[in-house]
Amino acid sequence: MTATVTDQRAYNFSAGPAVLPVSVLEEVRDELVCLPGARSSLLEMSHRDKVFVDILHDAENSIRSLLNISDDYSVLFLQGGAALQFSMIPANLLRGTEKSAAYIQTGTWGKKAIAEAKKEGAVNIVYDAADSNFNHVPSAEDYSVPADSAYLYYCNNETIQGVQFPSEPVCPDSVPLICDASSDFMHRPLDISKYGMVYACAQKNAGPAGVTVVVIRKDLLEIGSASLPGYLQYKNHAEADSEWNTPPTFAIWVLGKVARWLTNDIGGLEAMEKLNREKAGLLYNAIDSSNGFYTGHAKPECRSLMNATFVLPNDDLQSKFLSEAADNGLVALKGHRSVGGIRASIYNAMPKEGAQALADFMTAFASKNG
Numbered sequence: 145m146t147a148t149v150t151d152q153r154a155y156n157f158s159a160g161p162a163v164l165p166v167s168v169l170e171e172v173r174d175e176l177v178c179l180p181g182a183r184s185s186l187l188e189m190s191h192r193d194k195v196f197v198d199i200l201h202d203a204e205n206s207i208r209s210l211l212n213i214s215d216d217y218s219v220l221f222l223q224g225g226a227a228l229q230f231s232m233i234p235a236n237l238l239r240g241t242e243k244s245a246a247y248i249q250t251g252t253w254g255k256k257a258i259a260e261a262k263k264e265g266a267v268n269i270v271y272d273a274a275d276s277n278f279n280h281v282p283s284a285e286d287y288s289v290p291a292d293s294a295y296l297y298y299c300n301n302e303t304i305q306g307v308q309f310p311s312e313p314v315c316p317d318s319v320p321l322i323c324d325a326s327s328d329f330m331h332r333p334l335d336i337s338k339y340g341m342v343y344a345c346a347q348k349n350a351g352p353a354g355v356t357v358v359v360i361r362k363d364l365l366e367i368g369s370a371s372l373p374g375y376l377q378y379k380n381h382a383e384a385d386s387e388w389n390t391p392p393t394f395a396i397w398v399l400g401k402v403a404r405w406l407t408n409d410i411g412g413l414e415a416m417e418k419l420n421r422e423k424a425g426l427l428y429n430a431i432d433s434s435n436g437f438y439t440g441h442a443k444p445e446c447r448s449l450m451n452a453t454f455v456l457p458n459d460d461l462q463s464k465f466l467s468e469a470a471d472n473g474l475v476a477l478k479g480h481r482s483v484g485g486i487r488a489s490i491y492n493a494m495p496k497e498g499a500q501a502l503a504d505f506m507t508a509f510a511s512k513n514g
């Protein structure tokens with residue numbers, strides 16, 4: 145048999161943009177030059193063309209049914225990445241109010257969101273894990289949220305530190321809970337009805353760069369002032385069905401295919417969660433059974449199912465680990481510069497074989513070099 149392009153792929157542990165399902169990539173390749181039946185490429189087509197509008201609605205409907213999202217919520221496809229949401233959220237929900245917005249800070253992305261929110265209004269950091277180098281998330285008794293807060297914001301999975309909330313924070317009923325789910329969107333079932341808003345840039349766990357999914361409760365659409373720049377007002381996007389201006393058509397197309405893959409190939413989010421727990425279990429077990437050769441960054445009770453972060457005894461061993469891993473077809477494992485060490489991102493699309501191969505490599509490397 146001749147080797148295919150697909151055969152050249154390594155197991156890619158990149159934090160983002162990150163691994164996509166091979167079957168989705170192959171489908172995109174096959175349909176890119178001419179979308180079946182459409183006589184042109186999706187890339188060449190008007191976003192108002194019924195063919196694309198159907199693709200957008202299919203993507204929305206797949207996400208709605210995977211997460212069981214009710215009609216009380218709008219699902220929007222926006223640009224500007226997660227970073228624009230750091231500003232759009234307070235611009236719509238905090239600017240011009242007498243309220244303050246509550247933030248839980250458990251890592252780099254939460255910290256950046258807070259910096260942007262401060263430009264829009266009063267920010268109340270109800271919990272800050274900075275002093276412990278962002279190695280944990282708080283438990284319910286560690287913080288309290290004033291009942292008159294504009295909203296409570298948190299990041300469910302801090303991609304850089306590899307800490308993840310095992311369940312959502314406690315939040316008074318009167319306060320909309322807002323979640324940055326960029327690096328763990330659709331990694332397990334989520335009770336959307338507990339949230340005012342959940343958003344995620346796609347390029348970690350859901351698709352290619354260029355689109356950000358915003359799931360927002362419809363009453364919150366009414367708060368943003370019409371004096372905001374048009375693009376920044378959620379209501380405009382909701383009323384225009386994410387076609388207030390040209391949406392990122394390619395990214396939405398691929399996102400829809402990933403959602404369909406989750407539904408048809410994986411079998412839904414419960415099955416996805418089970419697989420994700422197995423994959424993460426392989427890596428954390430390799431850390432825990434290494435007799436201290438590997439040290440995990442996150443406290444065990446809040447270890448991320450998506451990004452496993454750990455260090456080796458010294459920098460030389462770390463470099464050796466990275467280069468030997470690459471020789472073994474395991475790539476993009478270097479940790480973020482602010483944490484150092486190794487970061488293995490094992491998003492939805494990472495097959496279990498990839499996590500197994502890395503775990504086996506880790507165990508062999510530790511016994512040779514420990």
Ligand SMILES: *Cc1c(COP(=O)(O)O)cnc(C)c1O
Nearest residue numbers: 225226227253303324326327345
């Ligand atoms: C990557 C990431 C972001 C930033 O995403 P951009 O699309 O680059 O703005 C924000 N939050 C989390 C949790 C992330 O992982």
